[in-house]
Amino acid sequence: MSRTVLITGATGTVSTALVDALEGADVRLRALVRDASAADRLRARGAEIVVGDLDDPRTLPPAFDGVRDVWLLTPNGPRSPENSMNALWAARRAGVERVVRLSVVGAAHDAPNRSGRLHALSDRETESCGMRWTILRPHWFMQNLLNEAADVAAAGTFALNMGAARIGMIDARDIAECAARVLTDDPDRHHGRTYTLTGPRSLTFDEVADRMSGALGRPVGYRPVGDEARRGTLLGHGVPAWIVDMLEEYARAYASGWGDFTTDTATDLLGRPPRDVAAFARDHAAAFAGR
Template sequence: MILVTGATGNIGSKVLRRLSEAGVETRALSRDPRRGETPPHVDWVQADLSDPATLPPAFEGVDRLFLLTGNVRSMTQLQKNAIDEAVAAGVDQVVKLSARGAQPASKSAIARWHHEVEIHLKASGLSWTMLRPHVFMQNLLDQAGRVRREGTIRAAAGDGRIPFIDTRDITNVAATVLTDPVEEHASQTHLLTGGVALDYNQVASLLGTVTDQEVSYVAESLGEARTRLRTKDLPDWLIDSKLALAEYQRAGGDTARVTHDVFDVTGRPPRSLIQFAYDHRRVFTEHDVASAAGGAVPVA
């Protein structure tokens, strides 16, 4: 039995589908299971990682745990609660969705929080595997409206190159690790990137090719990006984390490094950004498709 947290989200929902296709008995955890799909072999359980009293029924009989929560202020506590319950329930393996930059001294709070959870998991005595993805290609869907309206994308990454990864590849890695023998990935950290690092000028050019229009990159200063992000009503810690990431991307170096981990785990090369753009072409070109999808389109 595999327990999937974050099961209503971008990655967890796709992990569910992959496990279902593989015929694996899977339990999906959500605070509101009515929001989720129920493919074959999947059962939903209602639980809240912020409330440990709700967790024992969700973890009963579970062999493996996929651990993910969104970027919320309480992320470390939510995930530590899940790890502690996994210990109590005798779970064999925890696969944690972390982040590329998970380091104790990161300027990004999100990266520091992921690191803190990783340390807690390593100290738990459970068998662990960390998945550390780089920036999701799907983040570009947030810019689809701007692409349609004015033929631009905006970022504060300067001309830094980023090995964007398609969340479908992260999903395939997660499903593989969760169904391979536990010892094959035990105590391993997989750094997940796309196959090539691109700067935003190159991203704009590819989006222009796919959408048959001129798309240009508006390179923002960090201050301009902060002003734009403030209009979205985001908390300061999240804005600060996004801008810290942009600073790393501007500086280049290790953040542009491409890894082979997607291929090594799944036997398939990661999807390219041009393939991602074609698969989501209608979101970048048709207003109705984008509105219905709410900006996050789970194209299979």
């Protein structure tokens, strides 16, 4: 009998890719959304839409009723542990069998960024939730480069406050496909496992620009900037101050060498190497061309 999988964070980058990755699988998809009007793409994929809010536990029981597996993705913010707690409590009360949680790279109580420390709280709660559980800790998303697509299209450069950081970045589609593999495997196979997911190699952003240049057929350059310049750009685009502070903490950690590593975990789960930056750039060539 098909298992019902509840997708939280359903309209976000990874969850949207997860819905795609689960196409054709023997599962029934249910998507938790705050605004049903934003769920047309999910409906088209055959997902049942349930309106609820991880900020408000009173809205959650209908979403979790009859669910066997939960994909738990909470918004990045100071209330992230509360959101995770509300979801885990609703899952326990509904008799959910398994939780697959999206955490962050380097989540730990002594992480050099507040996001990592907040996610460590939720990871620990997940480990003690009484259900089967798996935690995914992905590295820096290649999709973050799409935030720079307009600059690449207009000027052939992108600017980040990462200095000479070397990062084992990963395509969010590969994260989603790893999650789909876990969710469609036997629930016992990945129970109690924490998987750190990276791309195939650790790259500087100069190397990223070189690979983008080859993939796009035109020069692309990387321009390092300071924290204040980057902060001004992000705030100017309406990014909330809390997120800007968090991104600055990550940038400083990466510039110190904190992200210079890769693992074979994605390859092991996928049965193939994860996508590289050149493939990512080719797949998103239209965005980097301003189309």
